[in-house]
Amino acid sequence: MLDIKFIRENADLVKEAARKKKIKVDIDRLLSIDDERRALLSAVEGKKAEQNKVSEEIAQADSARREELITQMQTLKADIQAEEEKVKPIMEEWQALMLQVPNIPDMSVPDGDSDADNVEVKNWGEQTQFSFTPLDHTELMVRHKMVDFERGTKVHGFRGYYLLGDGARLSWAIWNYANEFFQTKGFDPLLVPSIVRKSNLYGTGHLPNDADDVYRTQDDDYLIGTSEVSTMGYFADEVLDHAQFPIKFLAFSPCYRREAGSHGKDVKGLIRVHEFFKVEQVVLCEASHEESVQWHETINRNTEEFIESLGIPYRTVLNCGGDIGQGQVKKYDIELWVPDEQKYREISSASYFHDFQTRRFNIRYRDKEGKMRYAHSLNCTAIPTPRILVSLVENFQQADGTIKVPEALQKYLGKAHIG
RNA sequence: GGAGGGAUGGCGGAGUGGUCUAACGCGCUUGUCUUGAAAACAAGAGUCUGGGAAACCGGACCGUGAGUUCGAAUCUCACUCCCUCCGCCA
Numbered sequence: 001m002l003d004i005k006f007i008r009e010n011a012d013l014v015k016e017a018a019r020k021k022k023i024k025v026d027i028d029r030l031l032s033i034d035d036e037r038r039a040l041l042s043a044v045e046g047k048k049a050e051q052n053k054v055s056e057e058i059a060q061a062d063s064a065r066r067e068e069l070i071t072q073m074q075t076l077k078a079d080i081q082a083e084e085e086k087v088k089p090i091m092e093e094w095q096a097l098m099l100q101v102p103n104i105p106d107m108s109v110p111d112g113d114s115d116a117d118n119v120e121v122k123n124w125g126e127q128t129q130f131s132f133t134p135l136d137h138t139e140l141m142v143r144h145k146m147v148d149f150e151r152g153t154k155v156h157g158f159r160g161y162y163l164l165g166d167g168a169r170l171s172w173a174i175w176n177y178a179n180e181f182f183q184t185k186g187f188d189p190l191l192v193p194s195i196v197r198k199s200n201l202y203g204t205g206h207l208p209n210d211a212d213d214v215y216r217t218q219d220d221d222y223l224i225g226t227s228e229v230s231t232m233g234y235f236a237d238e239v240l241d242h243a244q245f246p247i248k249f250l251a252f253s254p255c256y257r258r259e260a261g262s263h264g265k266d267v268k269g270l271i272r273v274h275e276f277f278k279v280e281q282v283v284l285c286e287a288s289h290e291e292s293v294q295w296h297e298t299i300n301r302n303t304e305e306f307i308e309s310l311g312i313p314y315r316t317v318l319n320c321g322g323d324i325g326q327g328q329v330k331k332y333d334i335e336l337w338v339p340d341e342q343k344y345r346e347i348s349s350a351s352y353f354h355d356f357q358t359r360r361f362n363i364r365y366r367d368k369e370g371k372m373r374y375a376h377s378l379n380c381t382a383i384p385t386p387r388i389l390v391s392l393v394e395n396f397q398q399a400d401g402t403i404k405v406p407e408a409l410q411k412y413l414g415k416a417h418i419g
Numbered sequence: 420g421g422a423g424g425g426a427u428g429g430c431g432g433a434g435u436g437g438u439c440u441a442a443c444g445c446g447c448u449u450g451u452c453u454u455g456a457a458a459a460c461a462a463g464a465g466u467c468u469g470g471g472a473a474a475c476c477g478g479a480c481c482g483u484g485a486g487u488u489c490g491a492a493u494c495u496c497a498c499u500c501c502c503u504c505c506g507c508c509a
Contacts, residue, residue: 041479052479054490055437071489073489077489239429370464
């Protein structure tokens with residue numbers, strides 16, 4: 001959510017943002033609706049003011065004068081009701097339009113339609129070379145009894161899976177390692193609800209536009225697609241103190257995604273599943289662009305460091321306008337090398353929002369001057385499982401069919417090789 | 420699932436039809452005092468909106484939405500949310 005005043009004063013900037021993000025929203029319509037809204041409100045308020053004034057007189061008037069005033073008020077009252085009737089549909093359209101308005105992307109965000117137009121800003125490690133014909137992660141993991149897709153499908157359906165044996169143990173090892181790694185960076189662990197009220201998804205910006213990708217319960221609650229949702233909701237409607245910043249959470253939760261519209265994509269393996277687990281960095285800081293930028297770089301770098309410690313080749317891309325969300329100012333994706341596909345696949349997203357989310361959540365704080373302001377919010381994947389397993393097992397497979405365990409993980413898994 | 424209670428500003432909390440421009444307390448900001456701080460005292464402070472270059476001046480806002488009334492924080496209804504008790508349950 002942007003401030004309507006900002007939209008009014010920077011209409012061209014907002015239109016350009018929509019263009020860059022490929023978001024369809026009629027800003028001119030919003031502005032004219034807003035003019036109507038303000039004109040009507042001011043008319044209603046003016047009449048209410050008169051009503052209040054006369055009401056006060058009535059309270060003190062003698063009975064003859066009182067009768068006269070009361071008669072006069074009857075028409076005014078009808079007037080007010082008529083005006084208020086007009087306000088209702090205007091407000092509804094105004095609110096619907098306001099929810100469509102995108103946040104302004106940073107100057108550095110490149111133009112583009114899709115992830116194909118993202119710009120590589122960093123490349124780390126050598127793309128793994130093999131002296132033998134490598135297997136893909138599905139075959140490798142099935143062979144080592146780390147995953148069971150058949151029973152996964154039997155029980156859950158399309159994209160269902162079980163992790164078992166070393167697949168399950170490796171997941172635990174990664175969670176435990178990530179938990180320790182990010183806590184040493186000052187993040188506090190948080191286990192969050194994965195069933196949430198609708199309002200939280202409006203808060204993060206997943207609703208109303210991504211409704212198709214979210215699971216809903218028969219009570220009209222929703223399953224989160226990322227712990228960012230419940231972590232941000234944690235502070236909804238609260239007033240924080242500037243001394244609390246930065247607030248750094250390491251949230252962990254299952255994540256549910258319907259993947260509507262991507263039925264034909266990544267049908268095999270663990271790249272795209274309906275249900276997975278994710279460790280997530282969430283940061284709230286004070287309302288300063290510089291702070292946001294600094295934390296954005298930091299949390300993205302944290303995840304890069306984590307990947308480096310595992311020794312998996314990766315690249316970092318700066319997402320183009322068409323590939324960043326409605327609320328995001330700027331986003332980096334970290335992509336890991338997947339030998340079987342001979343390409344990099346997304347493993348992490350680092351975004352900052354300025355006060356786009358905190359306005360929707362009503363998360364405010366008192367700054368040093370005692371003034372009330374909306375906080376800034378950011379988030380970045382720490383590590384998702386099982387997607388991380390794809391690159392991990394493929395890159396570390398050996399000629400003898402075993403999988404080498406990255407050194408950093410060995411103490412958490414309790415061994416150096418799988419198989 | 421059943422029954423009951425409640426929603427007031429940053430927080431606590433009064434107010435049950437007309438100076439409510441919302442008491443009182445705590446916290447916050449700025450002054451005065453002080454070497455500095457604390458304490459004390461004084462003033463100020465929310466959101467939206469109209470006018471204005473600004474200082475500032477005016478208006479609306481007591482969970483949300485309807486209704487009753489000349490007039491609603493206060494009465495009625497619906498919705499949303501919170502709490503308590505009973506039942507069920509990991």
